[in-house]
Amino acid sequence: ITSLFEKGGIETISVKDWLIERSHFYRIYQLPVFIKFRSWKAFNVWKVNVRNLKMSNSRTILLKQLFFADDIFRHCLYHIRALCEDASCSNEGLGNGENAISFIKLDRMNSYSCEQFAEIQFEQRNYALKQICNLRYKIIQSVKESCLEKARAEGFERVFTAEPAKSSERPAFAEVVESRPVLARFINFLRLVDYLFLELISRLVKTAVQQLFDHFKDSYMVTSTDARRNEGLLSTLPLHARVYLDKRLRIMQHDSEAAIKDFQDSGTIENQPEKSTNNTGVDVDQIIKDIEEQMQKIAPVFIANLILDIPSEHEIPYRRSTKFKCRAFNRMCLAVRNATIQQSHISEDSGEMDCTFPDTTAFTESETEMEESSEHSFRSELKKPVQSVLIPTSEDLLAHIQNTVGVLEDTVAKLVAFVDEPRLSMFNSRSVYELKLCDDRELETKRSKKKKLLINPDILFGQDPLYQNQLAKLLNLISMAMVHVKQYSRTFEQFCAMVDQAMDLDLEVAMKLHEWTPQEFRIILDVYTEHIMDIRNMTVERRVRMIKVLSQQFQMNCLPYLEAVVNALHAQMMNIAHKKNFRLMAVITEAVQKLEREPETIDLFGEHLIFLTRISAEMPMLERDFAAVAQLYAIAKEFAVAVPPEDLALYHILIPNFQNLKSCLLYCEAMKDRNISKFRANLEDDMSNLYYELLQLKYK
Incomplete structure (x- = not known):
């Protein structure tokens, strides 16, 4: 149960x-x-x-x-955090409105040289430092009010105020000792404010580096080549010359453009999205989008100048050897002749012409070989070729950027910590009344204490892997852009070779050793005129990624050397043409006068026959000289050589005189038989008279 x-x-x-x-x-x-x-x-x-x-x-x-548990300190920290967020937001790093602080000033529409960019950043950095000083003043005022309110709440208001004038208002020593925990709390609060301010400064520096990288990257990703030529030089040319230069420029740049494009495509940071084309109709939205993108296109960041680097005479001693100059000119003429035959399609007769000059020196074979070997070794050791130089170089540009970033990092070390701020001395050090009881050396040590931040900038930035990685990307981007610029600058090596040839040419020595033919003048003028046209037609401004390359100074430096050669050729050619014209005019005038004079006696008729025979034999040579003069003036007209009016008038007189000479010669040849028949009877009478006079002389 x-x-x-x-x-x-x-x-x-x-x-x-x-x-x-x-x-x-x-x-x-x-x-x-x-x-x-x-x-x-x-x-x-x-x-x-x-x-x-x-x-x-x-x-x-x-x-x-905990300061956030205290209402007074919490409101102060909220206010400081709000000021820091207005200066630089913790999410994006950008400030709000007029309170925003930025160490970097960037312009998407303009390009600057390294010096201008550094000056702009220097001014922006000074302005940012003034804003930081104003921000520090606001923080100091907020901290001072909060600390005084807290001291008043704790009952130590007299301890944390300035030294009163009346001794009765001074706090007792016991009260000063009791306020030490509050002082330690104030010092810790100031350190917390220091860390908040250091976080702001660090964020400003990192945001500046990030802005630099984004701006450089956006400009680097623009692959368009906005090229421009020197319209001031080209505007003076006629229309057909402009069309010819445009065609020649496309031919010259075809290979270089392909090489540069392949190189740029290989160095692109990100793959660009492929643009789809609609050939069936017009896409209005796409056109509007393209126009907006064109308006928002970022300009190149930096400007690089391409200049001509010519070695000075101190670097390359100039040799005055006539034989050396002649051999240098021979090599140049042969090279020019071969290049001209291939490019300009010269006729076979002119193609067989040799621009070399005979060796008129009396050197022996051994002396010649010794001189050639010594000259070759001399030039190979001392000569530096003419080359193009970029300003600034890659090293200079990297140094400017590193200096800009380094100055921003050093800004942290120049600021005074709030825990050592003199305006907050009543909250960051022992009381004035307590310091009076201290030893003088201790007081002097306290006053001479170095004001510095609690965190080393090297530790703040040097040990940040993200910041160091961002800085490495920035420098790498600049290096890649300069590689593209160097690749583009290689297209100007042909102009350096033109200047080098023009500097090696010595016309005076060449003219002394050999009198040039009109065909030689035509070939050399054609080559150097073509060089001048190519230099005038060169691109003087072009965008290469994030850098605008200006080569107008390079163009202005190249032109004088080639123009000097062309002007010297013009002067020499006109001098030779004038001499030939004057000499030929004198010969023709004298010959016409003698041929037009009718012989009255048989003696004069004999002289007339002798001169007629001689001038008939010299006629081919005179025709060659006349053809040379005509070719020289035709070349002068073709290449727009300035001819003096007197020489031109003399040449215009020469043409009818030479035709008159040929007519007189034909007339005299036609009248020769009639004159012989005319003077034959007189000749028989003269022979009879001569015979009679001889008989009389014999019988005397």
Whole structure:
């Protein structure tokens, strides 16, 4: 029987089942949770009490030391954080409105040289430092008000104020000692403000580097080549010359453009999206989008100037050897002749012409070989070729950027920490009354303590892997842009070779050793005039990634050397033409006068026949001289050479006189037989008279 009910009911169970339940009960009863319940309950109560006590103590400590738990300090920190966020947002690094602070000033529409860029950043950095000083002043005022309010709340207002004039208002020494925990709390608060301000400065520097990288990258990704030629030089040319120069420029730049394009495509940072073209119709939206992109296109960042580097005479002593100049001129003439035959398709007769000059010196073969070897070794050791130079170089540009970033990093080291700020001296150092009791040396040490930040800038920036990686990307981007610029500058090597050839040419020596033919003048003038046209047609401004390359100074430096050669050729050619013209005019005038004079006696007729025979024999040579003069003046007209009016008038007189000479010669040849018949009778009478006179002389 296990249970009895009031109404007489009972509950029974078999003995066997009851014994089984009884054994289960004792087993459960022996579990530790039931046996040790009383001891465990006491331990748990003690554990909860200890934990609550620790939490209470920690809460008390936090309320005393955690600044955000204090209403006064919390409002001050919120205000400082708001000022810092207005200066530079913690999310994007950019400030808000007029309170924004930026160490970098960037312009997407203009390009600058390295010096101009550095000057602009210097001015922007000074302006940013003034803004930081104003921000520090606001922070100092907020900190001062908060600390004074806290000191007033703690009852130590007299300790943290300036020294009063009346001695009765001065705090007691015991009060000063009691305020030391509050002073330590103020110092810790100033350190927290220092860390907040350091975070702002660090964010400003990193944001400046990020802005530089983004600006350089956006400009680098623009692959368009906005080229421009010197329209001031080309505007003076006629239309057909402009068309010819445009065609020649496309031919000259075809290979170089392909090489530069392949090189630029290989150096692109990101793959550009392919532009889909719709040939079936006009896409208005796409056109509007292209116009907007064109308006928003970023300009090149830097300007690089390409100049001509010519070695000075101190670097390359000038050799005055006539034989050396002649050999140098021979090599140049042969090279010019071959190039002209290939490019200008000269006729076979002119192609066979050799511009070399005979060796009129009396050197022996051994002396010649020795001089050639010495000259070759001299020129190979001392000569430096004319070359183009970029200003600034890659090293200079990298140095400017590194200096700009380095100055920003050094800005942190120049700022004074708030914990050492003299305007907060009542909160960051011991009381004035307490310092009066100190030793003089201790006081002097306190005053001469160096004001510096708590964190080293090298540690702040040098040990930041993200910042160092960003700086490395920035410098690498500049290096890649300068590689593209150097690749483009190689297209100007042909103009350097033109200047080098013009400098090696010595016309005076060449003219002394050999009188040039008109065809030689035509070939040399054609070559150097073509060079001048190529230089005038060169690109003087072109965008290469993020750098605008200006080569107008290079063009102005190249032109004088080639123009000097062309002017010298013009002067020499006109001098030779004048001499030939004057000499030929004198010969023709004398010949015409003698031919037009009628012989009256047989003696004069004999002289007339002798002169007629001689002038007939010299006529081919005179025709060659006349043809040479005509070719020289034709060349002068073709190459727009300035001819003096007197020489031109003399040449115009020469043409009819030479035709008159030929007419007189033909007339005299035609009248020769008639004159012989005319003077034959007189000749027989003269012979008879001569015979009679001889007989008389014999018999005397």
